[in-house]
Amino acid sequence: MKKYKIVIVEDHLLLSQAIGNIVDSFDDFEVICLCNNGKELTEKFSNSDVIPDVILMDINMPIMNGIETTEWLTKHHPNVKVLALSVEDDEDTVLRMLRAGAKGYLLKDVEKSILEEALLEVIKNGFYHTKDVTDILMNSICGEQESIQFKENELIFIRYACSEMTYKEIAEKMFLSPKTIDGYRQVLFGKLGVKNRIGLAMYAIRNKIFMP
């Protein structure tokens, strides 16, 4: 009986081997390859004609992360199913991974049996989603997004506003008049409902516009 071929992309060797063992213990699956990162995977795909059925993909990896790699796969090998396997459970990461084309998203604290079920489902139906992920999906649709859009200059200004530069210095850096910068400031304070530069900086950090 033919087994489905699995590739694991995961930079933590111990975990990679461990998942490999578990998957190998399933009747219908066999691990054909372990990759340390996305780059390694894309190279393997180029130099070989053995194509896996499912890829178990970590997200936080050096060199080429899970989201980038999944995008690449969706583009170049749309028939290969990607199942994300990560510790990240924040909405943003989950959504970006699904948008990139992942067929499912498992948290690393799943049980063996769920992993097996997920693999079978992905093969059979093309997708597998736990309740957690479905909730996140629903939430992202229902919860009126609002998602404020920024112009390029506004983003640049916001980042400078998170530094110790004065507005005058920011103006110089951006080759604009201090008065224009003051305009940006005023517009953004209104848009974001903040009272001062500290509020702006905190907004920037919370929304990952600026990383401290």
Added chain:
Amino acid sequence: MKKYKIVIVEDHLLLSQAIGNIVDSFDDFEVICLCNNGKELTEKFSNSDVIPDVILMDINMPIMNGIETTEWLTKHHPNVKVLALSVEDDEDTVLRMLRAGAKGYLLKDVEKSILEEALLEVIKNGFYHTKDVTDILMNSICGEQESIQFKENELIFIRYACSEMTYKEIAEKMFLSPKTIDGYRQVLFGKLGVKNRIGLAMYAIRNKIFMP
């Protein structure tokens, strides 16, 4: 031949089982128990007289984390060796774990063979440190730490300074004169080498005094 007894404390079930399998495959070790968090471990210790030789301890766990749990073990069961097993490789976490009494610190990307070596070393010599961890240790000793100490009021002020409150409002909240607050501000600017409130807020976030 008697095998050394290992307990694994790890909230991610998949990883927990996986590590369990690996450890069971070693000749000299057997896993006697898996715990989801520190609390579970302390309860097991109270209700049983089977004491393990080594505990493989994750750090990020709900309810009772690895550092707290290690502190508890160091106090109540100093003979049980704790080997930290984590993805966190930042200096701060490593140091806190070692200070709590861990005998070694492995990153989760270690190979099987290293894990076995670490377990054997911990049993034999009482400790095991990889080069990475030794480097961090050295760095923390050599690199003049400076580690700025804050008074309680300073910490409270710093956190308020990360909000949109004016200094006057902060003064009211803290039942102090605005001029006293201004004093705090000035002292802290000097201590931390920042130029303005934004700099102070960013310092607070970088050093985990304030979480945005």
Added chain:
DNA sequence: TTTAAAAAAAGGGTTTTTCCCTTAAATTAT
């Protein structure tokens, strides 16, 4: 293609907040 509307960039000027230096009283430690 000219014209109208909208958005971006600047300017002027006022109020408030921040920042910095210095001094003094009150508290705490030696």
Added chain:
DNA sequence: ATAATTTAAGGGAAAAACCCTTTTTTTAAA
């Protein structure tokens, strides 16, 4: 009692915040 530390406070300059107006550029429409 004396020395440090903490708390409080004044004066003044700079920066930030705010509001309203004008010019320039971009975009859309007639």
